[in-house]
Amino acid sequence: MVRRMADTLGLFPVDPDGDPVARSLVNTGHDPSLDQVEAWFNGQADLKERFAEIFRQSIDEVLDGQRTGRYDVNQLAKTEKTYLGTKVEIICQAAYELERGRRMDYLVAGHEVDAKFSIESPYKQSIPREAVGEICLLLHADDHEGRFTVGLIRAIPDVLQKGKGNQDGKRGIAASGRSRIRWLVRDGKLPENLLLSLPDQVRNSIFNAVIPNKRRADGQRRTNQLFALVQRRIIRREVVLAVARQDDGPKRVRDARLHLRLKGILILGHQGEHPRICRDLELPVPSKGQWVSLRVVPDSDDGGRPTTIINGVSYFAACPSDPECVGPERY
Amino acid sequence: MVRRMADTLGLFPVDPDGDPVARSLVNTGHDPSLDQVEAWFNGQADLKERFAEIFRQSIDEVLDGQRTGRYDVNQLAKTEKTYLGTKVEIICQAAYELERGRRMDYLVAGHEVDAKFSIESPYKQSIPREAVGEICLLLHADDHEGRFTVGLIRAIPDVLQKGKGNQDGKRGIAASGRSRIRWLVRDGKLPENLLLSLPDQVRNSIFNAVIPNKRRADGQRRTNQLFALVQRRIIRREVVLAVARQDDGPKRVRDARLHLRLKGILILGHQGEHPRICRDLELPVPSKGQWVSLRVVPDSDDGGRPTTIINGVSYFAACPSDPECVGPERY
Numbered sequence: 001m002v003r004r005m006a007d008t009l010g011l012f013p014v015d016p017d018g019d020p021v022a023r024s025l026v027n028t029g030h031d032p033s034l035d036q037v038e039a040w041f042n043g044q045a046d047l048k049e050r051f052a053e054i055f056r057q058s059i060d061e062v063l064d065g066q067r068t069g070r071y072d073v074n075q076l077a078k079t080e081k082t083y084l085g086t087k088v089e090i091i092c093q094a095a096y097e098l099e100r101g102r103r104m105d106y107l108v109a110g111h112e113v114d115a116k117f118s119i120e121s122p123y124k125q126s127i128p129r130e131a132v133g134e135i136c137l138l139l140h141a142d143d144h145e146g147r148f149t150v151g152l153i154r155a156i157p158d159v160l161q162k163g164k165g166n167q168d169g170k171r172g173i174a175a176s177g178r179s180r181i182r183w184l185v186r187d188g189k190l191p192e193n194l195l196l197s198l199p200d201q202v203r204n205s206i207f208n209a210v211i212p213n214k215r216r217a218d219g220q221r222r223t224n225q226l227f228a229l230v231q232r233r234i235i236r237r238e239v240v241l242a243v244a245r246q247d248d249g250p251k252r253v254r255d256a257r258l259h260l261r262l263k264g265i266l267i268l269g270h271q272g273e274h275p276r277i278c279r280d281l282e283l284p285v286p287s288k289g290q291w292v293s294l295r296v297v298p299d300s301d302d303g304g305r306p307t308t309i310i311n312g313v314s315y316f317a318a319c320p321s322d323p324e325c326v327g328p329e330r331y
Numbered sequence: 332m333v334r335r336m337a338d339t340l341g342l343f344p345v346d347p348d349g350d351p352v353a354r355s356l357v358n359t360g361h362d363p364s365l366d367q368v369e370a371w372f373n374g375q376a377d378l379k380e381r382f383a384e385i386f387r388q389s390i391d392e393v394l395d396g397q398r399t400g401r402y403d404v405n406q407l408a409k410t411e412k413t414y415l416g417t418k419v420e421i422i423c424q425a426a427y428e429l430e431r432g433r434r435m436d437y438l439v440a441g442h443e444v445d446a447k448f449s450i451e452s453p454y455k456q457s458i459p460r461e462a463v464g465e466i467c468l469l470l471h472a473d474d475h476e477g478r479f480t481v482g483l484i485r486a487i488p489d490v491l492q493k494g495k496g497n498q499d500g501k502r503g504i505a506a507s508g509r510s511r512i513r514w515l516v517r518d519g520k521l522p523e524n525l526l527l528s529l530p531d532q533v534r535n536s537i538f539n540a541v542i543p544n545k546r547r548a549d550g551q552r553r554t555n556q557l558f559a560l561v562q563r564r565i566i567r568r569e570v571v572l573a574v575a576r577q578d579d580g581p582k583r584v585r586d587a588r589l590h591l592r593l594k595g596i597l598i599l600g601h602q603g604e605h606p607r608i609c610r611d612l613e614l615p616v617p618s619k620g621q622w623v624s625l626r627v628v629p630d631s632d633d634g635g636r637p638t639t640i641i642n643g644v645s646y647f648a649a650c651p652s653d654p655e656c657v658g659p660e661r662y
Contacts, residue, residue, distance in 0.1 A: 067425035083414035094398035094576075245425075 033111045034135055034154050034182070040109040041152070041184050044096065048185050054095050055141035055148050056191040058087040065242025066249075069207065071195035073119060073143050085117035088139055104134055113137055114155075122149040123178055126170030131155055138173070138181060141190060148188035151181040194230065194239050202229050206243060219244035223252040224259045227267050227293040237289040253291055264318060264327040265295045273310070273331060280308030281317055297322045364442045365466055365485050365513070371440040372483070372515050375427065379516050385426050386472035386479050387522040389418040396573025397580075400538065402526035404450060404474050416448035419470055435465055444468055445486075453480040454509055457501030462486055469504070469512060472521060479519035482512040525561065525570050533560050537574060550575035554583040555590045558598050558624040568620040584622055595649060595658040596626045604641070604662060611639030612648055628653045 041047060062084045063070045073081070089105055092098075092115055104112040116125035117139040125138050136155045141148035153159060159177025173181065195203060206229060209221040222243045226235065240249040257267045268274040270286045278285045283292050296308075296315040305316045310328040372378060393415045394401045404412070420436055423429075423446055435443040447456035448470040456469050467486045472479035484490060490508025504512070526534060537560060540552040553574045557566065571580040588598045599605040601617045609616045614623050627639075627646040636647045641659040 064421055067421050077417060079413050079417050082410050083417075086408060086410050086414075090395055090398050 031154055034152060036109040037111050037113055037135055038152055038182050038184070048188055050095055051092075051139075051148065051150050051185055052188055052190055054088060054091045055139075055188075056193075058084060058091050059141065059143055059193070060238045061091075062087055063242070065195075065238060066245060066247070069242055069245055071193060071203075071242055081119060084119060085139075088117040088141075089115040092137075092139070104131065106137075108135075111135060113152075115139060117141075118172075122151070122181075123173040123175075125172060126166065126168070127155050127160060127172070129169045132157060132160065141188075143190060143193050143196060146190045146192065148185065148190055149183065150185040150188065151183045153177070153181045191236075192234075194233065194235060195242060198230065205229060219246045220252055220255055220259070223256045227253075227256050227260055227291070228263065228265055231265070231293050231295065232283055233292065234284050234286060235291050235293070240291075260293070261327045261329070262324075263295065264297060264325045265293055266315075266327055266331065267291050267293045277308045277310065277331065280306060282306045294318075295322075296327060297325045362485055365483060367440040368442050368444055368466055369483055369513050369515070379519055381426055382423075382470075382479065382481050382516055383519055383521055385419060385422045386470075386519075387524075389415060389422050390472065390474055390524070391569045392422075393418055394573070396526075396569060397576060397578070400573060400576055402524060402534075402573055412450060415450060416470075419448040419472075420446040423468075423470070435462065437468075439466075442466060444483075446470060448472075449503075453482070453512075454504040454506075456503060457497065457499070458486050458491055458503070460500045463488060463491065472519075474521060474524050474527060477521045477523065479516065479521055480514065481516040481519065482514045484508070484512045522567075523565075525564065525566060526573060529561065536560060550577045551583055551586055551590070554587045558584075558587050558591055558622070559594065559596055562596070562624050562626065563614055564623065565615050565617060566622050566624070571622075591624070592658045592660070593655075594626065595628060595656045596624055597646075597658055597662065598622050598624045608639045608641065608662065611637060613637045625649075626653075627658060628656045 044050070059073060062076060062080050063073070065071055068075075070076070073084070076084070093100075093106060098106040098108060101107045101112040101114075104114040106113045106115065113135045114127075114131045115137045116127060116131070118124040118126075119141065122138065122140040125136070125140070127136060132155055134155055136153050138149070138151040138153060140150075153173065159173055159180050160171040161174045163171070165171035195206075198206075206222055206225045209218060209225050222245075223240060226240070226243045237249050240253060244252040246252070253267060253269075260267065266277070268278050268283065268286065269291050270288050275285050278292060281294055281296070283294055286292050295318040297318045298313055298315050305319075307314055307316050309315075310331045313328065315328065375381070390404060393407060393411050394404070396402055399406075401407070404415070407415070424431075424437060429437040429439060432438045432443040432445075435445040437444045437446065444466045445458075445462045446468045447458060447462070449455040449457075450472065453469065453471040456467070456471070458467060463486055465486055467484050469480070469482040469484055471481075484504065490504055490511050491502040492505045494502070496502035526537075529537075537553055537556045540549060540556050553576075554571060557571070557574045568580050571584060575583045577583070584598060584600075591598065597608070599609050599614065599617065600622050601619050606616045609623060612625055612627070614625055617623050626649040628649045629644055629646050636650075638645055638647045640646075641662045644659065646659065
C-alpha cells in the first residue's frame with residue numbers, strides 16, 4: 001500500500017529498478033500486497049479448471065480452426081503468437097471478472113497486477129521495464145505437452161534476468177529468481193487438443209477428404225471421417241468446427257449420425273438417452289457441446305462386451321472382426 | 332505464368348526489386364495474371380457486401396467487445412492492431428474459400444496473391460520485401476469514417492515508396508503508384524459500429540450502469556439502457572454482447588423486453604409478427620441476430636403517426652410528450 005500511495009503521490013521517481021520499497025521487499029521477504037493477491041486467487045472456486053479453460057479457449061480462438069483448419073500453435077504466424085498472450089490476458093480478465101488496473105492489466109484485491117504469458121516456458125515471460133517492481137501473473141501453457149503453469153511474482157530486478165533484455169528491454173525470470181515464484185497452479189493439465197494428439201496418418205485421413213472448391217460437401221465428409229476414425233474419445237465442438245470449417249458444427253454432427261448409421265457407428269451427445277447409452281457402453285459421457293462415437297453391432301451376445309438397449313434392441317460395442325451392421329435409426 | 336514458372340524452376344535470383352519480368356510489366360502495362368485475379372474477384376456475387384462483412388467481423392472479433400466492452404479500434408493495443416491485419420486476412424480467405432498460396436497468402440485464379448491490410452489509409456499497407464513483384468490485395472477499413480477500400484496492385488518497385496521502408500524493410504504504396512491500383516471497392520461503406528457512433532453522453536449512460544462485482548446484473552441493466560436510449564436503429568448481436576459482456580446476448584434481449592415493457596418500449600427482432608410491426612411503425616426491419624426498439628403508446632389516434640395492431644390493440648409511435656404507458660404483454 002505504501003508503494004501505491006507513493007506512486008499516486010508521485011513521491012518516488014519512476015525508476016522501478018531503484019525503487020526503495022521493492023528493494024526493501026527483497027531484503028525482508030515480506031510483501032503483504034503479494035500475499036493478498038495470492039490469497040484472492042486461491043480463494044476462487046475451481047482455480048485450476050478455470051485457468052485450464054482460459055488457456056484452451058485462448059489457443060483455440062487464435063488457431064481459429066473453423067476458418068483455418070489449424071490445430072497446432074506451431075502453425076501460427078509470429079504476429080499470432082504474440083497476440084496469443086493478449087488473448088490469454090483478455091480471457092483471464094473476463095473469466096475472473098477483474099477490473100482493469102490503472103497502470104497494469106488488472107486490479108486484484110486492490111493491487112495492480114500485470115499478466116504475462118509465455119508459450120515457451122514457465123519462466124520466459126517478457127517483463128517490460130514498466131512492470132519491473134510490480135506484481136506479475138506468470139502464465140504459461142504448452143499445448144504439445146498438454147501442461148500449464150500459473151504463478152505470481154514481485155518482478156523486482158533481483159528475480160529478473162540480468163542485462164538489458166531483448167530489443168524492447170523485456171526480461172524473463174532468472175534461474176535464481178524461480179524459487180520466488182508463488183505457484184497458483186504448478187502442474188496444470190490442459191483440456192486435450194484432440195487433433196494435435198492424433199497420429200499423423202489418422203489426422204491426414206480426416207483432413208484429406210477434400211475436393212477443391214467444394215468445401216461444404218467436404219466439411220461433411222471430414223466430419224464423418226472424424227467420428228468414424230476417432231472412437232471412444234470426447235470430441236469437442238471446436239474440433240468439429242476445425243474439421244468441418246463451417247459455422248454449424250452441430251448440424252454436421254447430426255448429418256454425420258445419419259451417414260455413419262450405415263456403418264453401425266453411434267454418435268452420442270449430452271441429451272436424452274445418450275448419457276445412459278454412454279454409461280452402458282463404458283464410454284466417457286459428453287457434456288454440452290461434446291460428442292463421442294462408437295461402432296456397435298446388434299445381437300452379438302458373447303457375454304463379455306459392454307451392451308446397451310436402444311429402442312428395445314440390444315447393441316454391443318463392436319470388435320474389428322465384427323461385420324458392419326446398420327445401426328439404430330433413432331436414439 | 333512465365334514468372335511463376337521461373338520461380339518454380341529457380342531461373343531468376345530471388346531479388347524481386349530487380350525482377351526482369353516485373354520490370355517488363357511496368358514497361359508494357361500488360362499483366363494477364365493481375366487481369367485474371369481482378370476478373371475472379373469481380374465475378375464473385377455481392378463482392379462489396381462480403382468485403383464489408385469481412386472488415387466488420389474482423390474489427391469486432393479483435394475488439395472482443397463481449398469480454399472487454401471495447402467498441403473503438405483506438406482502444407486496441409499495438410499488438411492487437413497488428414493482429415487485426417492477420418484476422419482480416421484469415422476471414423477474407425474463409426469468406427471466399429481461397430486456397431492457401433505456396434509463397435503468398437492466397438491462390439486466386441491460380442495466381443499467388445498477398446493480402447495486406449492497413450487501418451491507416453488505402454495506401455499505407457506494409458509491403459514486405461518478399462512480396463515485392465507479387466500481386467497484392469490492398470485492404471483498408473476506417474471504422475471512424477465507416478468506409479473501406481479494396482484494390483489490387485502488382486507490387487513492383489515503381490509503385491512502392493522509395494527508400495528502405497520501416498525497420499522490417501516494409502514499404503507502402505507511393506503517391507505516384509496509386510493510379511496503378513485496380514480498385515475492387517473504392518467507396519465501401521462499413522456496417523455501422525453503433526456504439527462508436529453514439530454521442531458520448533448516451534454511450535456513457537449505457538456503460539455506466541455498473542455495480543462493481545455484479546457484472547451479471549449489470550449486463551442486464553446496460554442492455555435495458557441500450558434499448559431504451561437507442562431507438563429506431565438496428566442493434567446487432569455484437570453490440571448487445573459488448574454492452575452485456577456475457578455469453579447469452581439473446582437472453583439479455585428477451586429479459587430487456589420484459590423490463591422495458593413497463594415503459595411501453597417494444598424490442599422487435601426478425602421472427603413472427605415482428606417484421607410486420609416494424610413495417611407498420613416505419614422502423615428498419617431486423618435480420619436474424621438484430622433488433623430494433625421503439626416506445627409506443629396505445630389509443631392515441633391523432634391520425635398522423637405510424638400505427639400497428641398488436642393482439643387487437645392499436646399502438647402508436649410515442650412522442651416525448653406522451654405519458655409512459657405499459658406495452659403489450661406478448662408480441
